[in-house]
Amino acid sequence: MIHKIGSYLNTGDMIYSFSFAIFILIMLVFETLEYNAFAESQPSPLDGMNFSKSQDVFSKDGVLQTTITAAYKIGNVDNQSITSMVYNGSLGGPTLHVYPGDRIELKLINNLNESTNIHYHGLHVSPINNSDNVFLEVSPGETQQYIVDIPIDQPVGAYWYHSHMHTLAYEQVSAGLSGMIVVEGIEKLLPKPLQEIKKQTFAMRDFPVNSDPTQPTYRTVNGEINPDVNIKSGETQLWRLANIGSETVYKVGLPDHKFYVIAEDGYPVWKVWDTDNLVLPSGKRFDVLVTPTGNGSSIPFKALDYYPYPETTIATVNIHGNQKESVKTIPSSLTSKEDLNIMNITNNRVLTFSSNDEEQRYTINNKTFDHNRIDQKVKLGTVEQWRLINTDENEHPFHIHVNDFQVITVNGEQYDSHGLQDMVLIPGHGEVVIRIPFEDFVGKSVYHCHIMFHEDNGMMGVFEIVK
Ligand SMILES: [Cu+2]
Incomplete structure (x- = not known):
């Protein structure tokens, strides 16, 4: 026999069951919110972003000449329309490849409706005039010519550039205004068998970002969600790890593998060290040697749990084939100590x-x-x-x-x-x-x-x- 609920409950019971139902509902909503905020925010491969990949720009005869336009761009992230701020249309501006002693001649065109500028993070260069001058303000519609002379003794490694417009820098870098600089030549400091080493860059940023760190974002590498990285079993590669985002900390690790750190913040180390994981706050860089093994397997490259940021797979390392004549000649030092x-x-x-x-x-x-x-x-x-x-x-x-x-x-x-x-x-x-x-x-x-x-x-x- 089926009773209507109200038919056999007295008023007190009814209030009780109504409250209980509301409680369950609140719990469900809370669980969903909590899941969204804290669960691994790794989307399925069908989700994604349609921002274009960043270009590589190289110096020629000692000069890197380039024009970078800062502008708005509407793109899709997980089927949602997001207005980003980008350099030259890509999420992560062009990667600037230079050598010690080179000159960067960079023309910044500001097509935003707010001021911006560029800082060359980590470079040992002049902070005045139109060099690495963070007090410059490039107004909307204006163009700024930067001339940055990189000294001949600039340490070789991973650097980056980004907006440093005070009060707007957080918003602008969060929305996409940053990119990599590579001061080339670190492989020459490696033992001979490693001087032809294959290099890969992992420019990490959360996207999109808001000021609440518990809100889910996508952990992107080179402007992509969970990109594939290919390597042979036993092959040693040089990975440039860089956090080019505005605030999220990346504690990265490759399960069962070690990183051999050969440069920190673009400075080749006087003492190479190995570690299971590395903590990269916004702005941090490490150049590491890594030698994955296990032909035919795929390993998740992870951003490990680092409160309040949950663990997420940020790239997938696919190991195909075996490296002939595997050379694992890890150096102990790249530069002399200047204590x-x-x-x-x-x-x-x-x-x-x-x-x-x-x-x-x-x-x-x-x-x-x-x-x-x-x-x-x-x-x-x-x-x-x-x-x-x-x-x-x-x-x-x-x-x-x-x-x-x-x-x-x-x-x-x-x-x-x-x-x-x-x-x-x-x-x-x-x-x-x-x-x-x-x-x-x-x-x-x-x-x-x-x-x-x-x-x-x-x-x-x-x-x-x-x-
Ligand atoms: Cu702080």
Whole structure:
């Protein structure tokens, strides 16, 4: 016999079952939201993006001449229309291939309806005039000619360029305004059998991004979702890993395989090290040697779980065939050590990074960025020691323009540095001590947190190198 629910329940029971039904409904909605926010956001191969692949541009006779147009582009991501900002129409601007001693002559055309500019991240170049000058503002409709002279002793490795327009940089890089720079020649520092090594670039970015890191995005590599990477079993390849996004951290790993790090932040290391995984905050680069094995298998190249970002497969490594005469000659060093520990320090500074997320206030030494204020005046030809303190629970990735630095201690412990670098993570409630040699160039530039949302909301300071 079938009863109507209401026919045998009294009013109290009815309220109870109604509430229970609502509760279940809320739980279902919550589960769905939670799934969307935190579950592995790897889409099926049918989903996808229709942004074009970035081009490769090479220097010729010592000059890389190119025009880059920043513009809006409507594309499809997972059947949704997304308005991105792109350089030359592709998600990830053209990759600029240069050699030490080359000149970059880059014409930036701004077809956006807001100002923009370009920073050449990691290059040891002049920060003034129309070189790597982040104080330049290229207004809508304007064109800016950049001339960037790369020194002959520029370390060879992976670099990148991106918008550094203060208050708009987070939005612009999130929407697509960044690309790779490769300073060529690192294979010449490898043992002879590896000098013809095959190279692959993994330029990683979340897309599209919004300011809530718990919202799902696509973890893209070279502007694609889960691209295929091909390699022979036993073949050693050089992989250039770079985070060219605005904030998401990529902790990458290839299960059961090791990365041999030969360059960090474009600086060939004096001590090669091996690791199962590497943490890349926005702006970080590693050049690694990797030798997959297992003919006929496919291995997921993963962005591992790194709170609040869930684990995701970002590329698939397909192993086909066996490498003839497999050579696994991993070097132990690529450059001689230039240890700043033994240098005389002319100045000590303390920079304290702290934030208030509710007020969206991000500060260094309790100050938000002011381009008219010079926070640190330093002398050309000196080495300084900076103590970077983080009072927040979350880490802040520190970056300084023009000159690389050596990490001396992390949370008070001596750090066995592998080389110089231009990015370091300041641990939550922790500190890092670095030494910076101010060499070759005078002028004003900036240091900042490379979570670009923090940078845009104040966590940046001005330093000036003077004679
Ligand atoms: Cu930060």
